[in-house]
Amino acid sequence: MVKIKMSFTWITLFVILFSCAPITLAQQKVFFTKEIQDDATFKVLETFLSDTEKEISEIKFEKGIYHFYPERGLEMYRYISNHNDELIRTAFPIDNYDGLTIDGQGSEFIFHGRMIPFIIDNSEKFKIKNLSIDWAMPFHSEALVVANDQEENSFDLKITKEYPYEIRNDQLVFVKEYYEHNLGQAILYNPERKAIAYDTESHTPLTLYKNSVSSEYLSEIKYKYEEDPRDPQHSRMGKENRLRVKEIEPGRVRVYNHNKKLPRVGLILVSKGEQNQNRLAPAFHIVNTYGFTANNINVHHAGGMGLIAESSADLILDSFNVTPSKGRMVSTTADATHFVGCRGKVELKNCTFQNQLDDASNVHGTYQKVVKKIDEFTIGVRIGHYQQLGFTIGKPGDKIGFVRLANSFFAFEENEIEEVTFINGRFHLIKLKKPLTDNIKAGDLIENLDAYPELLVENCNISNNRARGLLLSTPKRTVIRNNYFHTEMEALLIPVESNHWYESGSVTDLTIVNNKFENCNHSGFNRGVIRFVTDDDNKNIAFHGVKILNNEFIQFDNLILEINNTQDLLFRGNVISHSEKFPKLFPQNPAVSVKASEKIEFKNNKYSGNANRILETNDVTEKIEFD
């Protein structure tokens, strides 16, 4: 083993060449010392830029606190699923590596502004371990509710110096390094529980908008093609700010004109700005990568998701924890993890997903809409949601299913991808291997039947976050085992929907076993703790082969299980008890609701809750009894 000091004189890094490496390519090991910690960006980046042969197999950091600034980061335009597409910078452009390991050895990485800490593209067997990720200034803001006044319909926020702000034309703007946001999406946290406040939906989201008063000649604008009312351009139309704010004293801001119940004193209002502008800096963006392992990673913050993986395979997260730092209520401002069009295995093991502002995980494919038959083999497809722009649905050889959801949740015809051509974020060409049949029509959806993973979520703590625990939309074997859930919406949501998010995939082999669900759904939505649901109002079967076994439900409210459009579900050995933690929100609900489903079996469950009815059925022909 030989130590060589590299010739970049401005970088103190040591490269260890393995002369006995078993493969022909030289394997380089890079070690960064704390000397670079004030701004490690360019020194780390230069290592990647100079490694044109992709020979580095390991990058280690001396344990320390390393800062990363955007000024000297590599810039690229990224389409990022479920985020804003954007020009962004990074110190870690990990592209086309096979077998690279990054080991922080317990280091903290502190990012400043608009950066993506780790961008992993087109790689294999990438490993990362032993480091934490945080931002010096977060992309969200927190403020304590210190007063409210029913008469003048106002509430007061106490804002500390961690959250610099300006008021411009009666609007509150939080100012960060290289970023700013308005109130936008906001929710209440209870600082005692360090979790989403009970019944926050009565108080939030803030009623940001009202209809604008004057609007002239807009009908003169003729659109030749379908427009997306949710995209940033259209979503501004016809609306103006409803809320007004006034500074009462430095650090105390009064908010007027909210049109829901006033936030309660003592709660913390968490705000992250406009919906279509606030997802810009996920901690990990992984694309076309086969083999990703994370061990002992702590993501304390991200301006977006903790990890977003697209079109990748075999992603193993073990002790990948999303938790807030520095007394903040919030960790990441969107999902802790999210997997789109992935395959092979996705495993989340021994993870803590706490206080993020969206789901702990969401595993799904995408629907894209046929808008034009181009030729005998080629269709033009429209990407439905503005946060999926640029998403490539598959690779050559992948099996494509054509879907017409009003008729069936499952594909009526299959074909195979020959080639996908990017035209623009919204419009792709897909050349297929077999000729298109006459059956295919504009308006049909396609999904990639090969791009769904097996999923294991085990020994995880999912709690105190906004939104759901897990969204499960993969037909492959899915096991949810030994986890703890305390979420403000559903703990487990199993959806099929095609009108809004265009997130495809259903479950056909799902086992939910030995989990503990405690006081979920406490924010105000009338939903089951576990919920199977479609957005297409028909009686077709969407979900198959579900086992819910030996779980514990401790729940303040009635509704535990909400089953729609499901076939072959076994609910066995579960224990349901009542908690006095919160007042009931929906006391009329049964414990279990079954609708448009068949072969639903309940066996050996213990119910000690206090709902008036345990079981309610609708559109069910067979006899079902709760046992």
Next chain:
Amino acid sequence: MVKIKMSFTWITLFVILFSCAPITLAQQKVFFTKEIQDDATFKVLETFLSDTEKEISEIKFEKGIYHFYPERGLEMYRYISNHNDELIRTAFPIDNYDGLTIDGQGSEFIFHGRMIPFIIDNSEKFKIKNLSIDWAMPFHSEALVVANDQEENSFDLKITKEYPYEIRNDQLVFVKEYYEHNLGQAILYNPERKAIAYDTESHTPLTLYKNSVSSEYLSEIKYKYEEDPRDPQHSRMGKENRLRVKEIEPGRVRVYNHNKKLPRVGLILVSKGEQNQNRLAPAFHIVNTYGFTANNINVHHAGGMGLIAESSADLILDSFNVTPSKGRMVSTTADATHFVGCRGKVELKNCTFQNQLDDASNVHGTYQKVVKKIDEFTIGVRIGHYQQLGFTIGKPGDKIGFVRLANSFFAFEENEIEEVTFINGRFHLIKLKKPLTDNIKAGDLIENLDAYPELLVENCNISNNRARGLLLSTPKRTVIRNNYFHTEMEALLIPVESNHWYESGSVTDLTIVNNKFENCNHSGFNRGVIRFVTDDDNKNIAFHGVKILNNEFIQFDNLILEINNTQDLLFRGNVISHSEKFPKLFPQNPAVSVKASEKIEFKNNKYSGNANRILETNDVTEKIEFD
């Protein structure tokens, strides 16, 4: 000659193969008929995408009106000098072509929304002719001033259905297809003259902003590196909207709180939105292209410049006309043409540049600032202006000059480029061929001494536009001959500046001959019709070798010629007469001002103006007389 119907069944195009082509590559000719005119985008685009071997030598259009929509255009992220950098779409991605000609045969191309009509990259000998470019809805808006009220300090705008609008929170927003803008940058047009209104500077720009009242803890934000106060992020800080608007009746909007003189009734207020958001769709974007010829092209509109060329050579524009259509006051919303870092020849011949919202042409290089010595051969440079982000200063072999403007306007040391590495829009690495001397310091500027063109502007009509006629910043031979100028600011501006725009280059061989200058500088700026000026307040020579011969000046105001920091200037055979077109704005001015200059000679000129003094000198040691 054989006609073959191509197998793209959805495109009706005919490809004529020249079997007798003298070169080995097949030369293809493509002909588009009017069948595709409803939306020609995808059909044109597919032609380029399928031409992977770049074999097309000619694309002709049957004479017609062709529409282009963004929905099926090719999308790419573009860094565009003097524009916004952005994700943009096109039907004409002309990349890596040699000898391609596009002939519209008199067609009109109508664009919709955020598109760049022609993107020409890395090409040679590209020709385009016989077509016009317009937008269905322009990126600016026009409104007639129908009333003003001194007492309540308001004025009323009459807005017609060509300009749909909304009022949101007392702010006027003009809504377009796929775009919107607020009042932002605005100026007054006189509809009778169809030109910028006399003395508009007393009334415009609109006073959009005032200081925001509340601003807390902003000093807590520590920036490690130099920040740009002009970039979009920083320029919002500490300001809020000053103007308020109210709809009086549909189509009539009252504007309150303007802090200059109220616009006069009968004038047209032209508005194009925020300064850092309104340059997004130039008609031509040309990069790294050697040989560009345009003949008989009419650009009636663009949301930006008519033509922006970067790092290209030999650009010949003959009858390239920028003029408004459909009764609009405005043609392009920025410069008619603009050339950055170009070389070889730039020629503008027989062109009309009218009613654009910025200069007719601007020819310059860029300064970039040394911020770090990376190693013996490599510097890190910072790009100074946010609209130059991503601009590559040169190619291997180019001669670089190091400049310290406080000492001299000319390079104190030279070197040669080995390689430029893009890190991000703001920061590039430049490896040089010779080692860096100790003399080079952080803060020094570099310019590319090879990237300046010879320039000929001949037989052009430059009138009725906002801003200057020509900005001349090239040390190569420059001839301005036989043109007509009627501009609201200087007809000819010869600057050196480094603090704001970072536009480099000086003149050392400039001939201005046989031009007619009529009533320029009528909008309110105290400047010469021809003006040599630096922004560095010293007495060093910046300009050399200037001949101003046999021109005619018909001018309502006094100041004709403003000479600073100039050596060796001959002003001969010029005729200066007085016009009663407008009242004088600056009656105290002399006709000629000379400062910090030497070898300035006046010969055989005729002055029949009525300035009190013809010649004023400052910091001039030699004796100068006006003859």
